[in-house]
Amino acid sequence: MRQRRFLPNLSLLLAFDAVMRNGSVTGAAQDLALTQSTVSRLIQTLEAQLGQDLFRRQRKRLIPTEAAQRYFREVSNALDILQRASMSLIANPEGGSLSLAVLPTFGTRWLAPRLPGFLSANPGISVNLATRFARFNFEAEPFDAMICFGRDDWPEAMHLKLFDxxxxxxxxxxxxxxxxxxxxxxxxxxxxxxxxxxxxxxxxxxxxxxxxxxxxxxxxxxxxxxxxxxxxxxxxxxxxxxxxxxxxxxxxxxxxxxxxxxxxxxGAYWLAWPQGKDDLGPLKAFRGWITAMLAEATDR
Missing domain, CATH: 3.40.190.10 (Periplasmic binding protein-like II)
Structure with missing residues (x-):
């Protein structure tokens, strides 16, 4: 069971995120269509719930602490994940989505021309693509899988070899x-x-x-x-x-x-994904499709 103390209300987190992004309560208030006093009150409520100051007050300015900077990175990432999930649900309420990180040229020259085949075979699934050059921590990035180059040695991940x-x-x-x-x-x-x-x-x-x-x-x-x-x-x-x-x-x-x-x-090209997403429906469909497609190409 999640503890309420460690799950601040979304309005508190949005106010904190806006102040950090804008560098001021004034800018945050404009972004959120709230008054400055309301934003200040939301920040104070968040600090009270967390039990520590996130900002130093200097002549009506809020100076973020080092702890606030660390917290902002995590909160910003969490808000991005929530936004992606909501956008995916609205755009594709029946089939789910697959968020895939790909190498830039591989994505544009190899994967993109073949993706219509996957989407045609799986009409309820949407695919979101973003480029990454290097490996990353799956827990810190909103991706279900990545197509990478090298070896099958990604920590705490599962691998499917595509081709040498x-x-x-x-x-x-x-x-x-x-x-x-x-x-x-x-x-x-x-x-x-x-x-x-x-x-x-x-x-x-x-x-x-x-x-x-x-x-x-x-x-x-x-x-x-x-x-x-x-x-x-x-x-x-x-x-x-x-x-x-x-x-x-x-x-x-x-x-x-x-x-x-x-x-x-x-080296070789691999599809890698976190162990916790092994049963994710869209990812299982993608693995099955790409395996069959590569096998068919090899048989020709």
Missing amino acids: ERLTACAAPAFLADHPVARAEDLHDCVLLQLETRPTAWAAWFEGQGAAPPMVPNGMLMDQFSMMIQAAISGLGIALLPDYLARIEITEGRLRPILRQAVPGP
């Missing part, structure tokens, strides 16, 4: 006309575009070609594959892309492959 990453080096046609490549060693003097999260990718590619990587690579470091693709199209160097991305650019003629394609890479 395979790498294809490619460059713009004009770049290859000026820098012809007949063997892997010809890349040693070229600019090799590299992703921050794949520090060993080029070494894996050279190994897959049966060659040694350059001792001191001449490269450019980037944080997204979308940026790397555009850099390669612009002739800045040679991109090393997951094969599912490379095939799109190669088919559309913007890039050309170099030597052996789809070389085994150093």
Whole structure:
């Protein structure tokens, strides 16, 4: 049973949140369509319920304490979760929703084109997408799952392997006309575009070609594959892309492959979710759909 003392009334939390966001009672009062005296009274009531001051009063100004700053981060996150839940219920009262975090380029280039298939097969479910580069604490973020890259070692999470990453080096046609490549060693003097999260990718590619990587690579470091693709199209160097991305650019003629394609890479793509959400209906439906879709693609 939840203890009332530790569950302040929503109006108290909204007043606290508004004061922290605006930095003043005046701004909070305008946001909430309340009088300044009402907001001040709500803050005092919250402090009395919690048994400690959240602000120092200085010449009619409220200066938040360190404890208030910590409390604000938690309260703000909780209010966001409540808002998302209410919005989801209003928008989709029958089927529920799935809040999914995805890697930016993977989300736009791989997942988004396939999502209509999932939504068509599950008409009562809505999917909310947001991008994340790195792992996070599921307890602190409003996500049901994340599609991530690396290994199945996310603490206190369950994992479903989607597929291993395979790498294809490619460059713009004009770049290859000026820098012809007949063997892997010809890349040693070229600019090799590299992703921050794949520090060993080029070494894996050279190994897959049966060659040694350059001792001191001449490269450019980037944080997204979308940026790397555009850099390669612009002739800045040679991109090393997951094969599912490379095939799109190669088919559309913007890039050309170099030597052996789809070389085994150093990691895989995973669907990860907290153990407590293993039985969540929309998540179970998504796992079933993506498993079947990948199995069908493998059989072709």
